[in-house]
Amino acid sequence: MKIKNICCIGAGYVGGPTMAVIAQKCPDIKVTVVDLNEARIAAWNDKDVSNIPIYEPGLNEMVGNVRGKNLFFSTEVDKAIEEADLIFISVNTPTKTYGTGKGMAADLKHIELCARQIAKVAKNNKIIVEKSTLPVRTAEALKSILDNTGNGVQFQILSNPEFLAEGTAVQDLLNPDRVLIGGESSPEGQKAIDSLVGVYANWVPKDRILTTNVWSSELSKLVANAFLAQRVSSINAISELCEKTEANVNEVAKAIGMDSRIGSKFLKASVGFGGSCFQKDILNLVYISKAFGLNEVADYWEQVIIMNDHQKRRFSKNIVQTLYNTVSGKKITFLGWAFKKDTNDTRESAAIYVADDLINEQANIALYDPKVALKQVLSDLDYLDTRKPSENEKHITSYNNAYDACKNSHAIAVLTEWDEFNDYDWQKIYDSMLKPAFVFDGRNLLDGDKLKAIGFVYQSIGC
Numbered sequence: 001m002k003i004k005n006i007c008c009i010g011a012g013y014v015g016g017p018t019m020a021v022i023a024q025k026c027p028d029i030k031v032t033v034v035d036l037n038e039a040r041i042a043a044w045n046d047k048d049v050s051n052i053p054i055y056e057p058g059l060n061e062m063v064g065n066v067r068g069k070n071l072f073f074s075t076e077v078d079k080a081i082e083e084a085d086l087i088f089i090s091v092n093t094p095t096k097t098y099g100t101g102k103g104m105a106a107d108l109k110h111i112e113l114c115a116r117q118i119a120k121v122a123k124n125n126k127i128i129v130e131k132s133t134l135p136v137r138t139a140e141a142l143k144s145i146l147d148n149t150g151n152g153v154q155f156q157i158l159s160n161p162e163f164l165a166e167g168t169a170v171q172d173l174l175n176p177d178r179v180l181i182g183g184e185s186s187p188e189g190q191k192a193i194d195s196l197v198g199v200y201a202n203w204v205p206k207d208r209i210l211t212t213n214v215w216s217s218e219l220s221k222l223v224a225n226a227f228l229a230q231r232v233s234s235i236n237a238i239s240e241l242c243e244k245t246e247a248n249v250n251e252v253a254k255a256i257g258m259d260s261r262i263g264s265k266f267l268k269a270s271v272g273f274g275g276s277c278f279q280k281d282i283l284n285l286v287y288i289s290k291a292f293g294l295n296e297v298a299d300y301w302e303q304v305i306i307m308n309d310h311q312k313r314r315f316s317k318n319i320v321q322t323l324y325n326t327v328s329g330k331k332i333t334f335l336g337w338a339f340k341k342d343t344n345d346t347r348e349s350a351a352i353y354v355a356d357d358l359i360n361e362q363a364n365i366a367l368y369d370p371k372v373a374l375k376q377v378l379s380d381l382d383y384l385d386t387r388k389p390s391e392n393e394k395h396i397t398s399y400n401n402a403y404d405a406c407k408n409s410h411a412i413a414v415l416t417e418w419d420e421f422n423d424y425d426w427q428k429i430y431d432s433m434l435k436p437a438f439v440f441d442g443r444n445l446l447d448g449d450k451l452k453a454i455g456f457v458y459q460s461i462g463c
């Protein structure tokens, strides 16, 4: 079947950019992105395209090109479901915060709600595509809900996980390493797979479109994130050993990365990985392994998270120790709050945990991030529930430029690798700070030799 009408449930970091690219590359397909969040949909529809709710390089322009032509954002979920031949489910699947599996399992309540809504509304046969990252065998539960509607509609369920990384989403979507589609081996399953392959084939070479069974596809997404995060934790573990031995983690990463069997990507030591995916998906993998009684498998992957927590904590501990064992009442400047550069997303950012530790030590944090507003920062801290919101508010001030944020401060901590931090007049910043002036570079971003020559006490990760 040739797809003419697509609905995507969930207008978030995945649904928005992915559907914009499909709309751009498939002018004959009408794409409607729906969400229950009215404010988010209103922002996607904002006349001024620079106000769309997600910052991604190149996304404004792309949305501007196709919105109102064949890309639509709407809160009319039922209408979009009814009209669609193919429905992507791209809702959030966070870690459960209650009940069985609390703190580990994926919360599938939004997914189940989507399935029930589709079952209720659908009047003709549809292909349902899992775009969200889901525990392996979720399609079984979806099928059970969809097949028991009693209204005779046939559903085919596909798994098509998304591998885009934030900050490079548009490029990743335009030029993916691979597109993965899992489906049933029955003739109907095969037909559904072919339909979705037909959508991607508009711009993705066929040899990069991989088809598998549903379970392999679901599991591959969790495994891909676990392997990527494991590389970051591996190099971060080595960074601590480097600090004790005068080895330099950047040199070690380069030396091992030139081995083609290892490869050079994802070997950047840092204050710890963040983002909405790595921690959640590994915890989910650990939970699933435990559920099958595979305790060694679970422990192996859990170590990636344990190492990451340690890396964040040891960064804040080192700041306190270096500042003569007290940061009470001291102004500490944070450059960056987002979990990586080129995104306004702060979910699970290392900055949140470092700030929480330093506020426990009564520090006053001065923040500058080019894309993150104070409201978001406070909501991230309040979510941890370590102290009252009014206390968080007392300890964080946000600035709209880095020079003001650094003025009269005791130390700067670089939490995000925004390119612009390298272009600053560091002499001017040094002159405005209290002495000795410290820089703790959690991203190994800045030119340490230059900063030391100016007079800074400069510390980076693993050097």
Ligand code: NAD
Pocket (backbone or CB within 6 Å): 009, 010, 011, 012, 013, 014, 015, 034, 035, 036, 037, 040, 077, 090, 091, 092, 093, 110, 113, 114, 131, 132, 133, 134, 162, 163, 164, 165, 166, 276, 277
């Ligand atoms: P998000 O929170 O940015 O967006 C999800 C959206 O779904 C929200 O706007 C929410 O209001 C909406 N929603 C929830 N339930 C709904 C319902 N019943 N009806 C309509 N709308 C509903 O999440 P995201 O970052 O886009 O992630 C979505 C999924 O994709 C997750 O499973 C995630 O693991 C996966 N994923 C994310 C990334 C990433 O980089 N963020 C990459 C790959 C995969």
Ligand code: UDX
Pocket (backbone or CB within 6 Å): 162, 163, 164, 165, 166, 167, 225, 228, 232, 265, 266, 267, 268, 269, 270, 271, 272, 273, 274, 275, 276, 277, 278, 339, 340
């Ligand atoms: C990740 C996966 O890369 C992507 O394929 C998946 O679809 C969603 O999850 P994302 O979280 O958006 O993407 O960004 P990513 O580039 O993977 O970075 C995750 C975290 O790891 C960031 O905090 C980043 O700063 C950190 N990181 C990454 C390092 O500390 N060192 C590295 O070498 C690479």
